[in-house]
Amino acid sequence: MTLLLILILMPFITGIIVYFIKNNPARRLIWLLVAIAHVILTIKAAYFTQYLLAEQWIGMDSLSALFLSLTSFLFFLVTIYGIGYVSREPAEQRPDSETGGLLHNAPESVFTGSMLIFLASMTLAILSRHLGLQWVAIETTTLASAPLIYYHQNRRSLEAAWKYLILCSVGIAIALMGIFFIGLSLPQGVHDITLLDLLQNAGKLNHKWLELAFVLMLVGYGTKMGLAPMHNWLPDAHSEAPSPVSALLSGALLNCAFLGILRIQQVFYAAGIASFGQDLLLLFGLISIGTAAIFLLGQTDYKRMLAYSSVEHMGILTLGMGIGGLGVFGSLLQMINHSIVKVILFLTAGNIHSKFHTKNASDVKGLSKVMPVTAGLWFVGFLAIVGSPPFGIFVSEFTILRAAILKHLWVAAILFSLFLVIAFIGITNVILPMIFGPAKMRRRRETFVTLISAIILAVLALNMGLWIPGWLDEVIRRAAVLLEGGMN
């Protein structure tokens, strides 16, 4: 319990402290140290500590162990990249390459502070076992990440951040309505909506209110997760945010909103009405994959392309949950793979943007000659995200497809494969022309700090496709069992 509190409070308090530190190197050092400490403590809490079932407000179970390990590890890698990123950003005003106006970054202390508070709120969202507390945490992630999105303070990023803040806040307010309705479903004598209360009294919950709550929470958290048709903010925010922020939004934040939906689905499994939730999840999943696939076709902006690909993959996660059974395992595996690959792609996109100063894919040519290592990573990321065989996403997408066929959901299986093909065409058309073709610029030296995180993740992505380590397989399996009504 103390350990978990430290996990939440450490980044929160240091996040507030760094806001007042004037010295840049000191602030960056604190950022790095907190990220390292967070990884170590997460490993200790998730794998070397007994889970306590009786914990009321915050606690660890195998589902949160899985989510927290992923979030903490990705945050650490993004930190390495991010420190390099902020130190390269000039402090003075300069011309904006995209709108023609002037661009003046927010102070670096605001950036670092928001980053750490963002980590704290994601940790709380993952660890909270009270649905109200989880709501508070997820709303805090929105508030902490909004200043990160408009770090550049130009028109485009302000517009994106405004849209993000308004849409997500409204969406999340709707989710809060849903949480209140869960309160109405409680039987006599139960007053609080901790996960423990809900799971122990699952048989006695009023189904009518529970179902209404599910719909509201799916719409609310679905907005935050980027499910179509509520995904409107996502392409703007993810493409306008600085690249390390986009990487975290896609790789870590969307998962937290997904966990919000999973928790209520967990209650549904326990209450024996999981099929109601599954049908809705299946529907939203397919709509999201389809919408994203259509927008991926003919996309001209490579960061927007990555954002739509996130919508697509969030749809795949939801679809897997909707299928149930083997699909639950596939969905959790897909979540890990997607996070890894999407962080590679966004970090690499940041490198490309810092050289070419454009997000327009057709203006980027001959990447393999200008920045060979970045081009290699971009290509690996491309192969992985479209689901080519040696990489992890192939395995998890195939698992979900197989789950659909096993359950005789033929329409879902056919639509899923069709959308994947469309998305494949869209992504290929953007990425391949960028890598090949004649170079207009001279070759550029690539710095180690901008590459190392993506290289580590690329090795992992390949590894996840060839051989999933035993302990990870065990954690995913236990999380899937937990979701479907098991204990711990």
Place this chain on the structure above:
Amino acid sequence: MNTICIILILSCLFILGSSRPRVAIRVVAIQGIFLGMLPIVRSLHSLSLAILILAFSGILFKGIVLPLLMQTVVKQTGIQRETDPIVPFSASILIGVVLLGLSVWISTQMSLPERVSLLNTVSAMFLILVGLFLMITRRKALMQTLAYLVMENGVYALGVSISLDFPLIVELGILLDVFVGVFIMGNMLFHLDREFQHTDVDRFTELVETNKLNESGEVKP
């Protein structure tokens, strides 16, 4: 308690018809104060310290601090009155009456348990619907912030009417989130005003979907 609910409903109708940001902010402030009193009035016989803390921090944040902050934003950015909303003010009030009917209908259809007051639920639903309506039909970013606050007030009132006993820390967390949210929106209004020289949300058009298919006319948007 019923009086408070009626005041909440009336304040919404007032906001629907007001074009001046300062007036609208003042009405939202009054709404926040009465909303803060709602939990005290509801449990007048079983008053606890937690409820008092919650009520007073609610009044402080929603009734005093946030409105003052918004007034400062209006003063410093010189945001003009909402001249040309997408739905005219008189029509807005009429739609407000329709929304009121809708929220009565929803609340009666929900077949709520005995302990839940019907009027309280109606007013909560009405606040939520009016908040959403304002969000869609007003052009000024400031009015969208107010709309968010009205909607959030509605969700809060719904929580009070259902009388769910959340732990104090969660309740305060919700309140703090709303506060910080509106605070950040207010801060962004400054930046928006500086960059765009206006705060009309429908004229934020930097991020239009540029799709090859749209440009060549193969797929109509």
